[in-house]
Amino acid sequence: MINYHKTPNGFLIPKKSEDFLRINKLKDIVKKGLDHEGSGHDFKHTMRVYNNAMKIAEGENVDLDVIKTSVLFHDYAYSEKFFEGEHGDISAKLAKPIIEKENFAKEQVRKILLSIEKHNFWQHNESDVPIETKILRDADRLDAIGYTGILRAISYAINAKKNPIQSLKDQLTISFETKKGIELSNERFRVIREFIQNIESEFN
Numbered sequence: 677m678i679n680y681h682k683t684p685n686g687f688l689i690p691k692k693s694e695d696f697l698r699i700n701k702l703k704d705i706v707k708k709g710l711d712h713e714g715s716g717h718d719f720k721h722t723m724r725v726y727n728n729a730m731k732i733a734e735g736e737n738v739d740l741d742v743i744k745t746s747v748l749f750h751d752y753a754y755s756e757k758f759f760e761g762e763h764g765d766i767s768a769k770l771a772k773p774i775i776e777k778e779n780f781a782k783e784q785v786r787k788i789l790l791s792i793e794k795h796n797f798w799q800h801n802e803s804d805v806p807i808e809t810k811i812l813r814d815a816d817r818l819d820a821i822g823y824t825g826i827l828r829a830i831s832y833a834i835n836a837k838k839n840p841i842q843s844l845k846d847q848l849t850i851s852f853e854t855k856k857g858i859e860l861s862n863e864r865f866r867v868i869r870e871f872i873q874n875i876e877s878e879f880n
């Protein structure tokens with residue numbers, strides 16, 4: 677049976693199409709906000725995390741709308757040129773009024789904002805969070821390792837005047853929480869280990 681929703685102007689449209697239109701509208705908002713971003717939290721990063729999250733969520737009994745929306749807004753703090761405080765908190769604060777305008781259930785809004793707030797894996801390791809939050813964290817972590825992770829870690833280290841090799845070694849300490857996340861991380865960790873080994877033997 678097809679589930680219908682009434683739009684504000686009275687049209688009945690299938691719920692699936694409505695969810696699709698809503699997520700595309702939110703994607704456009706985030707894309708515009710992160711257009712100028714140059715510190716590794718740009719819209720391309722957001723969409724890589726989005727794709728990772730869809731892979732991790734496959735076959736799991738989870739709320740995909742919560743995952744998609746929290747992924748889209750997880751680094752939204754960077755839409756502000758300057759902000760003070762932890763970027764997960766700021767992203768949730770900025771996302772709140774946007775998300776509340778959409779037809780999410782109260783519980784979905786709660787989970788979306790919590791996931792955004794707790795997504796930063798360097799600061800949050802609480803295991804007492806919904807599965808949707810763990811999926812966002814693992815999807816974000818996957819983008820910090822592998823070939824993309826190498827590029828991001830090196831450019832971060834150069835900007836922050838840190839040792840790039842040490843930054844790469846730090847990436848090896850990242851841990852994963854979901855079965856699929858752990859599975860997907862294995863190959864990406866291998867790539868970093870091999871890179872460190874090769875570059876150290878060439879340098880020294």
Ligand SMILES: [Fe+2]
Pocket residue numbers: 750751763795796
């Ligand atoms: Fe983040």
Ligand SMILES: [Fe+2]
Pocket residue numbers: 717721725750751816
């Ligand atoms: Fe991120």
